[in-house]
Amino acid sequence: MTETEPTPSKIAFQKLSASDDRSQFDCGNLELNEYLKKYARQNQDLSLGITYTAKREHEQTILGFYTLSSGQILFQDVPKELTKRLPRYPLPIARIGRLARDLSTKGTGMGELLLMDAFQRVLNVSEAMGIYGIEVVAKDAGAKRFYERYGFQELLDDPLHLFLSLKAIRNAFVSP
Amino acid sequence: MTTLEQSKKEEKLDLLLTTESKQRLQQAATLAGLDLSAFALAAALEKADALLTEQDTRVLSRKQAEQFLSLLDTQEPTEALLNATKRYRSSTND
Numbered sequence: 001m002t003e004t005e006p007t008p009s010k011i012a013f014q015k016l017s018a019s020d021d022r023s024q025f026d027c028g029n030l031e032l033n034e035y036l037k038k039y040a041r042q043n044q045d046l047s048l049g050i051t052y053t054a055k056r057e058h059e060q061t062i063l064g065f066y067t068l069s070s071g072q073i074l075f076q077d078v079p080k081e082l083t084k085r086l087p088r089y090p091l092p093i094a095r096i097g098r099l100a101r102d103l104s105t106k107g108t109g110m111g112e113l114l115l116m117d118a119f120q121r122v123l124n125v126s127e128a129m130g131i132y133g134i135e136v137v138a139k140d141a142g143a144k145r146f147y148e149r150y151g152f153q154e155l156l157d158d159p160l161h162l163f164l165s166l167k168a169i170r171n172a173f174v175s176p
Numbered sequence: 177m178t179t180l181e182q183s184k185k186e187e188k189l190d191l192l193l194t195t196e197s198k199q200r201l202q203q204a205a206t207l208a209g210l211d212l213s214a215f216a217l218a219a220a221l222e223k224a225d226a227l228l229t230e231q232d233t234r235v236l237s238r239k240q241a242e243q244f245l246s247l248l249d250t251q252e253p254t255e256a257l258l259n260a261t262k263r264y265r266s267s268t269n270d
Contacts, residue, residue, distance in 0.1 A: 090233070149256040167250065172258050
């Protein structure tokens with residue numbers, strides 16, 4: 001956001017609805033554009049993931065979106081004594097998929113706001129559902145660098161699946 | 177899932193296939209003691225369940241599991257995360 005711009009209007013995040021106009025959205029990635037246009041609603045109806053959109057308040061243009069879904073972590077070849085000590089096993093996690101912002105918002109930090117909204121939503125349900133971490137799939141090196149800034153880390157031999165603990169997120173959100 | 181399908185069959189699925197494929201399915205169905213349609217449905221559902229489980233489950237090796245558990249204990253947010261939460265608060269109406 002440059003200094004010369006007027007005070008920007010607030011951003012509102014909402015669940016994708018049937019009446020949303022998805023035809024104009026362009027994040028520069030054909031696959032993600034197609035996802036929003038063709039599959040996001042379908043996946044929502046099939047409970048495969050909920051899509052949330054960002055718009056300026058009182059406006060209809062979709063500036064960005066992300067998909068949230070639930071998942072779980074299973075351990076292979078890990079002794080039972082270890083998994084028994086876990087509060088829950090398999091470990092429930094949340095997954096953020098397909099986060100994208102419209103090209104028109106480039107340089108305004110929209111991607112960051114989308115990610116924070118996803119965090120806020122996961123935090124809201126984490127107590128009730130016992131969610132311990134968030135997984136993202138970074139589609140390329142650029143996306144990976146973006147997520148790493150906020151603390152996401154990769155695991156051995158799997159460079160594009162990144163994880164972040166809910167504890168760190170909670171601490172960030174409760175700090176004044 | 178299967179019992180539910182059986183109790184309430186209201187949908188229809190048409191598919192085109194070659195004579196050869198149909199014969200193979202028929203042979204396998206006979207082996208399984210099912211009629212062709214029941215066999216095809218059961219097989220497709222089995223595949224669907226496997227895919228659906230796969231897409232929401234991440235299986236970690238022992239080393240990855242150790243990394244993952246220590247990662248979950250990370251309490252300290254990064255500077256960027258802290259700043260981002262503040263910006264989020266001032267950019268939204270919450």
